[in-house]
Amino acid sequence: MVEKVYVTYNQVHKLCQASADHMLNEFKPNLMIAIGGGGYVPARILRSFLRKPGSPNIPIQAIGLSLYEQLGTDPQVEQPGKKVTRTQWLDLSSLEMANLIGKNVLIVDEVDDTRTTLEYAVKELEKDVATAAKQAGRGDERATFSIFVLHNKDKEKKGHLPEDMMNEGRYLAARTVGDVWINYPWEATDIEEHDKMAEKQTT
Numbered sequence: 001m002v003e004k005v006y007v008t009y010n011q012v013h014k015l016c017q018a019s020a021d022h023m024l025n026e027f028k029p030n031l032m033i034a035i036g037g038g039g040y041v042p043a044r045i046l047r048s049f050l051r052k053p054g055s056p057n058i059p060i061q062a063i064g065l066s067l068y069e070q071l072g073t074d075p076q077v078e079q080p081g082k083k084v085t086r087t088q089w090l091d092l093s094s095l096e097m098a099n100l101i102g103k104n105v106l107i108v109d110e111v112d113d114t115r116t117t118l119e120y121a122v123k124e125l126e127k128d129v130a131t132a133a134k135q136a137g138r139g140d141e142r143a144t145f146s147i148f149v150l151h152n153k154d155k156e157k158k159g160h161l162p163e164d165m166m167n168e169g170r171y172l173a174a175r176t177v178g179d180v181w182i183n184y185p186w187e188a189t190d191i192e193e194h195d196k197m198a199e200k201q202t203t
């Protein structure tokens, strides 16, 4: 059976806090794109840490991507499905996509497992920004994407991220872990029990 790791809200908060300075200094994000559902809470926490005094909060846009489903017998541990399903996307016809042209865009998710979801997100967003730039008469302008995840699993990846992103250090994981199953607090139906399990792991 796969090892389970329980992560608390407090730990998520501190992982975001500890990573924020690096992102402010290196990624200099103009806006975030949260991959829902798991990316929403980290993105919102990060927004407070990315705020510069005297400046407004950076906006959070949301996309919904889903790969995993509950196939096995353990209700907590899900298995990857065959393909990424879009449950929400940015609107190419409104200004949502055009708003990314020329910007530093920080993509936020909670976990990088097989990397399938992140590969999909970056490829599709790059494609749509290129289309939006053409439509707006802004030629070869693009967005510069960077990525933040709470946890990266150290394993062979099915998905791949652009070489320039990796070479230029535009990928940040707050923690690198083994091939364990991580239980995040927002998935818990009994948060007291969840926190107890997390506490047990640290003692």
Ligand SMILES: O=P(O)(O)OC[C@H]1O[C@H](OP(=O)(O)OP(=O)(O)O)[C@H](O)[C@@H]1O
Residues within 6 Å of the ligand: 035, 036, 037, 038, 039, 065, 066, 067, 068, 069, 078, 080, 109, 110, 111, 112, 113, 114, 115, 116, 117, 118
């Ligand atoms: O690296 P990968 O193997 O692609 O896995 C990572 C993705 O899996 C989870 O999403 P899920 O499909 O469970 O959707 P959810 O966030 O709505 O639960 C998680 O939120 C990541 O987006």
Ligand SMILES: Nc1nc2[nH]cnc2c(=O)[nH]1
Residues within 6 Å of the ligand: 068, 111, 113, 114, 180, 181, 182, 183, 184, 187
């Ligand atoms: N909650 C959760 N979702 C995932 N999606 C892919 N890997 C994981 C994981 O370890 N935990």
